[in-house]
Amino acid sequence: MKRFLLLLLILFTINISAQTDAETLKTIYTTSLTNGKSYEWLDYLSNQIGGRLSGSLNAEKAVAYTKEELEKLGLDKVWLQPVMVPKWVRGAPEYAYIETGPGKTTTVNICALGGSIATPYGGLKANVVEVQGIEELKKLGEANIKGKIVFYNRPMQADLIQTFEAYGGCVDQRYAGAMEAAKLGAVGVIVRSMNLRLDDFPHTGSMTYGDLPNSKRIPSAAISTNDAETLSTMLALDKNVKFFFSQSCRQLADVQSYNVIGEITGSQYPNEYIIVGGHLDSWDLGDGSHDDGAGVVQSMDVLRLLKESGIKPKRSIRVVLFMNEENGLRGATKYAEVAKQKGENHIFSLESDAGGFTPRGFSFDCSDAVFSKIESWKPLFKPYLIHYFEQGGSGADVGPLKTETNVLAGLRPDSQRYFDHHHAANDTFEHVNKRELELGAATMTALVYLFDTYGIAPISNSNQIKD
Amino acid sequence: MKRFLLLLLILFTINISAQTDAETLKTIYTTSLTNGKSYEWLDYLSNQIGGRLSGSLNAEKAVAYTKEELEKLGLDKVWLQPVMVPKWVRGAPEYAYIETGPGKTTTVNICALGGSIATPYGGLKANVVEVQGIEELKKLGEANIKGKIVFYNRPMQADLIQTFEAYGGCVDQRYAGAMEAAKLGAVGVIVRSMNLRLDDFPHTGSMTYGDLPNSKRIPSAAISTNDAETLSTMLALDKNVKFFFSQSCRQLADVQSYNVIGEITGSQYPNEYIIVGGHLDSWDLGDGSHDDGAGVVQSMDVLRLLKESGIKPKRSIRVVLFMNEENGLRGATKYAEVAKQKGENHIFSLESDAGGFTPRGFSFDCSDAVFSKIESWKPLFKPYLIHYFEQGGSGADVGPLKTETNVLAGLRPDSQRYFDHHHAANDTFEHVNKRELELGAATMTALVYLFDTYGIAPISNSNQIKD
Structure with a gap:
């Protein structure tokens, strides 16, 4: 029986490898839209926990919940990274x-x-x-x-x-x-x-x-x-x-909190890191569904969707749920500090922190040479109505990871409704559409898949997309 | 004083003519986003009138209201086109x-x-x-x-x-x-x-x-x-x-109703017609804000935005608010019948009937040659994140106008949320975002401007866009 399962696994792996990139993207999008977890996670985060201001009890509940959920995914590692955060109370x-x-x-x-x-x-x-x-x-x-x-x-x-x-x-x-x-x-x-x-x-x-x-x-x-x-x-x-x-309102003493991190360790280049993340803290008035519950659950689902789609990454893929983006950026600072200390090579870092609306594309912080390579992937995204590939800023939480050679990016969803809800009491779950959230998670997963497959070396014949 | 005003008008007209197409589009979008009327009209249609099922009192109120509003715009003609419609009651x-x-x-x-x-x-x-x-x-x-x-x-x-x-x-x-x-x-x-x-x-x-x-x-x-x-x-x-x-529920005898039509008569080719439209009737459960209040008010605003932007059309531009799209298509059939009888040359007909969400582009029902010409306009829309130009169906109300040579098109807004509301009690005003609606109106106006300027003859040096 064990041998049979192994054979099945090998056949399945071969099958995925034989897929064109277009087919892999199709698998990713279909999986997200028919078997995504992001909406269910967001429901819990928003409706069972609620607003997650740094240093609050809710923020700690969110740390515990997301760690527990990541542990259920069968990743190679899940851990908490300690960080002291400010505590301001209304x-x-x-x-x-x-x-x-x-x-x-x-x-x-x-x-x-x-x-x-x-x-x-x-x-x-x-x-x-x-x-x-x-x-x-x-x-x-x-x-x-x-x-x-x-x-x-x-x-x-x-x-x-x-x-x-x-x-x-x-x-x-x-x-x-x-x-x-x-x-x-x-x-x-x-x-x-x-x-x-x-x-x-x-x-x-x-x-x-x-x-x-x-x-x-x-x-x-x-x-x-x-x-x-x-x-x-x-x-x-x-x-x-x-x-x-x-x-x-007043400012209290700093308290202990955490970034929540999960990892699929790379099969070929375990020391090259690709991260996806959002911030786990939010303001206190609403439940932080768009800012940034959406980015949190989408990032979590990227790792799950890779697994569900049968993709075995060559590079190490991490989800990082940053603490304290809103009023301190302590989590992002800590993550970058530790990564530097350990000499981890973060080749690509993707942030989702612009709401859970229909994804339109990404903005990339990278060299022109690498951007040309990234642009060559754009046709793969056309069936999903993803059209916005521009050079520009990425996001606050991945910002500290910038080096001369690596790539940072931010998911760019439709932005028209975002500031109707941003930091207000109506940033709540019912304003997030399930499909839009899932399309965002799929779009992030597809990009992570391509960076994992082709890396960030300038384009060459050996890393043309498979079509 | 009169001479002075005339001089001003001439200067203003010259000024507009000297604009590049990119500048004209910028004027159109800015006008819609800072001085649009579509949202105010929709508020009235949805909240003061409500659901507008064919043959209902509300449908007749909507006819009267939109006619009155069009009359305020100083168009060259505004009229009602009689049509008998079915009357089904819940x-x-x-x-x-x-x-x-x-x-x-x-x-x-x-x-x-x-x-x-x-x-x-x-x-x-x-x-x-x-x-x-x-x-x-x-x-x-x-x-x-x-x-x-x-x-x-x-x-x-x-x-x-x-x-x-x-x-x-x-x-x-x-x-x-x-x-x-x-x-x-x-x-x-x-x-x-x-x-x-x-x-x-x-x-x-x-x-x-x-x-x-x-x-x-x-x-x-x-x-x-x-x-x-x-x-x-x-x-x-x-x-x-x-x-x-x-x-x-039951079906009663047909009753008298109307298409509502407004026109800016063309200065050079008054017998070439460009129409924009949506359908004035809706289902009865909600207030029909997305289906198709949005298309109605956007179409009305196209004519207003042309005027507000100082554009004097060469061809005749009509807004047509079709009656009875939902359960009969009698208005569209009647409009096409009368147009044919009168020998009116409808070169381009644009419908908005897919909700008031962020516009993504258009689908065009036309020959490949004309589509190439239309595609050459696409870069003008990039600053407005309009990326979807595809050949395909247009819409039910403009369908009967199809000839071998003319062009039909449908506005294609983001479609993810549409069926959350379509034909249901929650198709209501609060689910329409003002900016998204206004961006749609601007996008339609921009396309109408380009068709008015360059017509539908195959592309030649004389009708390259002005950049």
């Missing part, structure tokens, strides 16, 4: 209103930005200065800012096709807005949510005080886009309207 | 259960298929035969079918990337299932909903009795995918489970 729900006169108040939706300090006990009320950004703030200067709440209201640019570009053009207000306003004597900061849609959800996200001493730090919060419009309108009618907000 | 809500024994019943979610007859007064209860399709039904033959309810349960094929293909592979069960089962003596038909997702929504849609006399017709309904799974499982456990359903 505290009691925030409260805010616009005051147009004595007793005349309009409640608005805000949330503290991640890393912000609390308002003074009982809240903070002050006049408001609306600005379109840090440049305008600096022009206004201390005379106009001192003692006031600064309201950053530059919206995301609607006519940019790729919404991440619009985000990049606005996020400085959220990240550095409080620091810059504090330097000019502001008492608080309110930032228009990074959201292209008009709705009632405030969107949190990381911010920094830079080198500001504790005594100079001021509280900052995001306001929903609808309420940003309301506040702006009220200010246009009367410069003297006041804004009140109250939040009780 | 009646009281359907009710159904699975009976596993005396008093042991499980309620399930069904809806009558469009065009079905009612069950007998008090409902219909019978044993069930599950089949995977019409072929299996025929194999089973009258002996196994007579007196029973036929349950068509072939699911949509999950591993097809384009969901419309999966729909095409299943919809015969819904359309012809009752007719074929009736021929073998079945008393009723239940069809698994055309939905790739497991959920509780039954999805309606058209069906036919062909030439069957009234006395031979049997009622047919769709069952939700979750309940189809339940019924199938129960049948596997016990072949003798019974199914009960009750529905009171």
Whole structure:
């Protein structure tokens, strides 16, 4: 019986080797769409665990759950990589209103930005200065800012096709807005949510005080886009309207956490590593389904789909679930540090951290020569409507692994809906479509298969795709 | 003052003519994303009017509303084209259960298929035969079918990337299932909903009795995918489970309705027509936002966006809002009939009837020579992530306009979520994303602009794109 099974295994392996790359991709996509696990895992992560802010109990539950699930896959190794992470807690729900006169108040939706300090006990009320950004703030200067709440209201640019570009053009207000306003004597900061849609959800996200001493730090919060419009309108009618907000968030001491790692060890080049990953932590307002539960479960499924498709990798393939991308990047830093110490050759690192929407392709951080090789694979993806192969940034978590010769990449899903949900209470499971998630997992697996098969050496006759 | 305005107009026109095509497309997309009207129109159509089944009061409201809105745009002509349409009404809500024994019943979610007859007064209860399709039904033959309810349960094929293909592979069960089962003596038909997702929504849609006399017709309904799974499982456990359903739908006499048409008359070739359209009627369960409110408002916005972008068409551009696509195609038939009578040369007809999701491209029904010309325009669309230019079907409403020389096309949005909503109670406004809808309108406008500029004559030096 054992011999029979061995024979079957050999026949099966030969069969896979004889497949063209196009056939292997077909097997991968079919397996993901008919027998994928990513959606089931995401259901658990989102609905049984929920938001997974670094240092929280939920983050630790997510570590335990994903480790356990990876252990069920029969990988060669699964382990936890310890890393200390910051622990910021939101505290009691925030409260805010616009005051147009004595007793005349309009409640608005805000949330503290991640890393912000609390308002003074009982809240903070002050006049408001609306600005379109840090440049305008600096022009206004201390005379106009001192003692006031600064309201950053530059919206995301609607006519940019790729919404991440619009985000990049606005996020400085959220990240550095409080620091810059504090330097000019502001008492608080309110930032228009990074959201292209008009709705009632405030969107949190990381911010920094830079080198500001504790005594100079001021509280900052995001306001929903609808309420940003309301506040702006009220200010246009009367410069003297006041804004009140109250939040009780704080930064605690760092706590122990982990990156979760699983590996299929390579059969021919075990010291060449290919990794796929997403970040296990999320913000606390929603359940982090798109950011980045999707990337986590897709990355886990890449290793499973390789196995299910009968692919035996030549190189070592790892899934890395990074801890603390949102407010510290400690997991990614630690992973790269350890990889360097061990002299591990990470030839290709792929990140999925742009939502679980229909995949459109990848952006690649690599040399022109290697990119030409990668572009030669593009026709293989056409049946799956994957068309976007561009040189560009990859992702925050794989970034620290960059060398002169290796390749980093980021999955690029359709981005139109992403910022409707990003860092907000409506980043929840029901907004993820099963097929779109599975198509993403398949697309990542297909790319990993090709990198495993052909490596990153410049193109030659010996590594033409099999068609 | 008048002379000054004229001068301004001339300068503006010259300015537009001097633009490269790439610049014109940029203007179109920016206008749609920052100053589009499609989402506002859809909000009204969906939330103030709602489902618009042919012959219903809502359908007439939609005719009046869209005509009024088109009249506000300053087009050269806006008119109603009369057409008689069928009027099928659902009646009281359907009710159904699975009976596993005396008093042991499980309620399930069904809806009558469009065009079905009612069950007998008090409902219909019978044993069930599950089949995977019409072929299996025929194999089973009258002996196994007579007196029973036929349950068509072939699911949509999950591993097809384009969901419309999966729909095409299943919809015969819904359309012809009752007719074929009736021929073998079945008393009723239940069809698994055309939905790739497991959920509780039954999805309606058209069906036919062909030439069957009234006395031979049997009622047919769709069952939700979750309940189809339940019924199938129960049948596997016990072949003798019974199914009960009750529905009171009926077909009334035809009523008067209209296609709604608006036109910008061409400045150079007024007798060459380019049309864009969607269908104004919808099913009655949801509000028809994706099917086809999206196509209606996008088509309306094409004419508006041309005007807003300062484009003065050489050819006549029409928006046609077709009545009765869902259960008769009477509007499309009428439009094509009148066009033929009048000898109107419809060189290009574009339909949007695949949902308001992120546009990916178009499929074109045309000769290879013209397709080569169209393909030469593809690079212009790359900045907008439009990559899908393929020869293939166009759409039901523009189909009757086909000639040997002209071009038909269908907008091809991302199709992954479409059948989650198609013909079901959850085809509603909140499932349409504003940007995705606007990108679709812009993409249609861009293509119309190019057809207006270069016509459909085979490519020559004189009609190279301006870059």
